[in-house]
Amino acid sequence: MAVLRLKFTKNERDKLAQVLWILNWISVLTGILLFSLGLFLKVEINKRGELMAERDIQYVPNMLIAVGLIACAINFLGGKICYDCVDTNKFLRWKLIMLPYIICTFFFTFCVLVGALMCYSMRGELEESLNLGLTEAIRFYKDTDTPGRCFLKRTVDMLQMEFHCCGNNGYKDWFQIQWISNRYLDMSQKEVVDRLRSNVEGKYLMSGVPFSCCNLNSPRPCIQQHVTNNSAHFNYEHQTEALNLWMRGCREALLEYYTHIMQSIGLTVLLTWLFELSVLTGVRYLQTSLENVLRQGDLNSESDGWLLENSFMETARTNLNIIKCLGKGNQIDTANNGDPNINVPSTSKAHYGPDNVPLKEIPEAS
Amino acid sequence: MPFMPVKFNLQKRVKLAQGLWMIYWLSVIVGILLFSLGIFFKIELRKRSEMMDNNESHLVPNLLILVGLLACGVNAFGGKVCHDSLDPIKFAKWKPMLKPFLLLCCGFNALLLLTALLCFLMQFAVYLTLAEGLKNSIKFYKDTDTPGRCFMKRTLDLTQIEFRCCGNNNFRDWFEVQWISNRYLDMSNDLVKDRVLSNVEGKYLMDSVPFSCCNPGSPRPCIQHHLTNNSAHYDYDHRIEELNIWTRGCREALFSYFSSMMTSIGVLIIATIILESVDMAGLKYLTTALETMEDPENPECESDGWLLEKGVKETFGDLLAKLKTLGKTNQVVEGGDAPEAAN
Numbered sequence: 001m002a003v004l005r006l007k008f009t010k011n012e013r014d015k016l017a018q019v020l021w022i023l024n025w026i027s028v029l030t031g032i033l034l035f036s037l038g039l040f041l042k043v044e045i046n047k048r049g050e051l052m053a054e055r056d057i058q059y060v061p062n063m064l065i066a067v068g069l070i071a072c073a074i075n076f077l078g079g080k081i082c083y084d085c086v087d088t089n090k091f092l093r094w095k096l097i098m099l100p101y102i103i104c105t106f107f108f109t110f111c112v113l114v115g116a117l118m119c120y121s122m123r124g125e126l127e128e129s130l131n132l133g134l135t136e137a138i139r140f141y142k143d144t145d146t147p148g149r150c151f152l153k154r155t156v157d158m159l160q161m162e163f164h165c166c167g168n169n170g171y172k173d174w175f176q177i178q179w180i181s182n183r184y185l186d187m188s189q190k191e192v193v194d195r196l197r198s199n200v201e202g203k204y205l206m207s208g209v210p211f212s213c214c215n216l217n218s219p220r221p222c223i224q225q226h227v228t229n230n231s232a233h234f235n236y237e238h239q240t241e242a243l244n245l246w247m248r249g250c251r252e253a254l255l256e257y258y259t260h261i262m263q264s265i266g267l268t269v270l271l272t273w274l275f276e277l278s279v280l281t282g283v284r285y286l287q288t289s290l291e292n293v294l295r296q297g298d299l300n301s302e303s304d305g306w307l308l309e310n311s312f313m314e315t316a317r318t319n320l321n322i323i324k325c326l327g328k329g330n331q332i333d334t335a336n337n338g339d340p341n342i343n344v345p346s347t348s349k350a351h352y353g354p355d356n357v358p359l360k361e362i363p364e365a366s
Numbered sequence: 367m368p369f370m371p372v373k374f375n376l377q378k379r380v381k382l383a384q385g386l387w388m389i390y391w392l393s394v395i396v397g398i399l400l401f402s403l404g405i406f407f408k409i410e411l412r413k414r415s416e417m418m419d420n421n422e423s424h425l426v427p428n429l430l431i432l433v434g435l436l437a438c439g440v441n442a443f444g445g446k447v448c449h450d451s452l453d454p455i456k457f458a459k460w461k462p463m464l465k466p467f468l469l470l471c472c473g474f475n476a477l478l479l480l481t482a483l484l485c486f487l488m489q490f491a492v493y494l495t496l497a498e499g500l501k502n503s504i505k506f507y508k509d510t511d512t513p514g515r516c517f518m519k520r521t522l523d524l525t526q527i528e529f530r531c532c533g534n535n536n537f538r539d540w541f542e543v544q545w546i547s548n549r550y551l552d553m554s555n556d557l558v559k560d561r562v563l564s565n566v567e568g569k570y571l572m573d574s575v576p577f578s579c580c581n582p583g584s585p586r587p588c589i590q591h592h593l594t595n596n597s598a599h600y601d602y603d604h605r606i607e608e609l610n611i612w613t614r615g616c617r618e619a620l621f622s623y624f625s626s627m628m629t630s631i632g633v634l635i636i637a638t639i640i641l642e643s644v645d646m647a648g649l650k651y652l653t654t655a656l657e658t659m660e661d662p663e664n665p666e667c668e669s670d671g672w673l674l675e676k677g678v679k680e681t682f683g684d685l686l687a688k689l690k691t692l693g694k695t696n697q698v699v700e701g702g703d704a705p706e707a708a709n
Contacts, residue, residue, distance in 0.1 A: 144585035157582035161527060184586045186600035211577040211588045216523045219510035220550045222577045234552035 002306035017085040024079035031071030038064025053132035119266035142181040157212040165250035166213035178203040368672035374655040390445035401434025418499035485632035508547040523578035531619035532579035544569040
């Protein structure tokens with residue numbers, strides 16, 4: 001009892017081959033699309049590499065790039081096969097390769113599915129990486145003279161201006177670290193020395209934020225210093241003032257940005273997976289119908305095409321048996337205690353030529 | 367004596383028709399490119415229209431859009447003519463339209479030349495509009511409560527951040543203008559009152575700039591206030607400090623942006639003129655080659671193609687004579703009037 005049996009006339013077979021040829025070429029384009037999406041994601045992650053702590057998140061774009069390239073190759077081969085299937089003579093060339101090709105493509109579509117699911121699972125690791133990375137970046141904001149961290153200030157400023165965010169969780173993160181380098185602090189002034197002594201670690205802390213936290217939409221000029229001190233500014237109440245600084249934290253902003261990218265990529269990959277699966281189904285039908293035509297002998301007759309020759313359970317059983325026999329072929333026969341050199345007398349009847357007369361024994365020379 | 371004659375056999379004619387068909391479709395793509403550049407330029411002008419007092423001239427982008435659409439139409443028609451040219455029945459349909467079509471192409475080339483000239487000349491107008499507009503923008507920076515100017519602050523801040531510039535000519539433009547609204551000044555404070563009274567117009571002036579002038583590449587946190595006062599900040603000399611705030615003026619920054627855009631569009635238009643001339647020459651050769659076939663039934667025969675039937679001087683002479691006769695038909699013939707009047 002075949003699974004999903006369908007009848008195909010000669011015309012239908014030819015049409016199916018042509019349509020599959022076009023669909024395979026479209027799949028090559030989707031493979032290129034997957035490749036470029038992976039490349040895009042890799043570039044985006046590397047752009048903000050300074051702000052992310054060391055975490056294993058490069059595997060997602062690498063997987064997408066690999067899957068895209070393999071999809072191009074597989075579908076290119078599939079297109080060539082389908083193009084040749086219109087002509088039955090050329091099909092004989094590909095007859096032996098088609099079944100392994102279909103099995104390989106079937107397992108490959110699982111890889112595509114895994115790639116799509118990975119896009120959605122990356123979020124947790126990304127959040128942790130961003131959290132650690134941003135905390136470090138804010139701590140090293142002032143170190144513009146330390147090699148390797150010279151441009152961290154610029155990166156953080158550009159990040160806050162571009163993504164409209166301030167600090168890691170919020171603007172108060174800037175109150176807990178010293179973001180003005182000691183090079184620019186006048187240590188001879190009493191106020192500066194007092195402030196440095198006022199906390200255990202000797203840091204110059206203040207309720208001020210860098211200029212990049214300033215909100216463009218504010219109707220009044222930006223208040224960066226003494227942000228929590230209402231009396232320091234005229235007509236200012238920091239609890240109700242929402243337009244002065246960016247209220248959102250940069251971790252949340254970056255996470256939202258990357259999640260948005262990855263959701264779009266994940267959706268595209270899922271659609272590509274469905275498309276690949278449908279093309280594969282078409283190729284399977286083409287293969288089985290052409291093989292049946294060859295078995296019947298008459299190239300112009302109708303033939304059946306199916307997904308599986310027997311039912312699902314029987315096919316699974318047969319395949320398991322094959323795998324078991326393959327396993328047995330590797331095992332040593334335990335009847336002779338494992339020694340293959342012992343002569344086991346043959347139990348079958350020997351055939352001694354047309355007269356069936358056993359050979360005379362050759363007399364030994366004395 | 368025809369101008370630049372070339373002999374054509376069947377193969378050459380076919381090759382010419384095919385090549386010309388491809389060039390015409392390339393010209394259609396260039397027309398689409400011109401159209402989209404016109405739209406892009408229009409959008410950019412609109413985006414920055416607040417910096418130009420909403421006074422900017424949209425002549426160049428509108429002309430570009432028109433020229434792009436015309437190019438698409440003209441070249442698509444030319445492509446269709448070329449496609450049909452090797453089939454005598456189909457070509458006979460197009461034959462009478464060819465002379466007016468070539469004249470139209472000439473006119474279109476003249477329009478392209480005018481557009482290219484405008485692209486280069488209108489840059490002066492853009493410069494002047496920017497100078498005036500930026501001056502007013504800086505003046506109205508603080509008026510975030512005045513309807514119609516609410517977003518001037520936001521636009522100017524965004525422009526200074528995006529184009530990495532400060533003020534009109536340079537950052538000192540901010541010193542001459544009150545950019546903090548009176549709503550946020552504590553008039554009961556003596557310092558504030560002194561400052562307001564210290565100048566004739568009663569403006570609260572100070573040597574500070576808004577935060578959008580700050581340069582993120584500076585190694586030290588941004589110094590916005592008391593810029594010219596070295597003693598107000600530790601280890602600071604305003605004469606040698608270059609990285610603190612942007613030193614370029616916004617007029618120069620915006621002008622160089624628009625000027626480079628307009629120059630590249632002008633260069634593209636000149637390339638389009640050359641392409642269109644090549645199209646016209648090819649079409650003229652093809653049509654004359656098809657017309658001068660001795661035996662129209664035999665496609666294998668040879669024929670001549672040329673650009674002008676007579677030499678250049680003779681053609682111009684003929685044109686001038688035609689124009690003169692056109693003018694003369696409008697004049698009343700003097701000899702015929704007098705006998706009528708006598709009657």
